[in-house]
Amino acid sequence: MKKALCPVCHSEGQNVLALTVKHLVREALRDTVNEMATYHLCLNPHCPVVYFDAFGKTLKKEDLKVPVWYKDGASPKYICYCSRVTEEEIRSAIHQGAKTLEDIQRMTGAGSKGSCLTENPSGRCCHREIAKILEKARRASPQSQ
Numbered sequence: 001m002k003k004a005l006c007p008v009c010h011s012e013g014q015n016v017l018a019l020t021v022k023h024l025v026r027e028a029l030r031d032t033v034n035e036m037a038t039y040h041l042c043l044n045p046h047c048p049v050v051y052f053d054a055f056g057k058t059l060k061k062e063d064l065k066v067p068v069w070y071k072d073g074a075s076p077k078y079i080c081y082c083s084r085v086t087e088e089e090i091r092s093a094i095h096q097g098a099k100t101l102e103d104i105q106r107m108t109g110a111g112s113k114g115s116c117l118t119e120n121p122s123g124r125c126c127h128r129e130i131a132k133i134l135e136k137a138r139r140a141s142p143q144s145q
């Protein structure tokens with residue numbers, strides 16, 4: 001299969017369902033989303049493009065209803081979009097002793113609703129992102145284990 005490259009930054013995109021795109025773009029743009037098309041998510045934090053299709057059509061950060069957490073300037077930085085839990089809240093839970101994904105879920109409510117397909121810009125579950133934050137915190141303070 002041909003790789004899908006972002007028309008602006010030329011980095012490889014990740015497949016996203018049109019259903020996800022349709023839910024997250026601003027109301028005025030909803031009808032422009034082609035339900036039969038395959039969309040791709042640009043993973044480059046510095047690129048303004050969020051979604052692009054095979055024809056080079058793009059949807060940028062400002063075309064979405066929510067900030068995309070890993071993009072430059074995202075505020076707030078939601079990690080769990082279903083329960084609207086931010087990176088800051090997850091870090092603070094870790095600071096208060098959370099050591100596992102389960103601890104984070106219990107303390108913040110993150111990852112407990114499972115509406116990722118229509119709420120998360122990647123269309124995927126936030127568990128892996130939470131694991132990354134835990135891992136980063138663990139590396140930053142190894143003696144607290």
Ligand SMILES: [Zn+2]
Pocket residue numbers: 006007008009010011042043044047048049
């Ligand atoms: Zn890009």
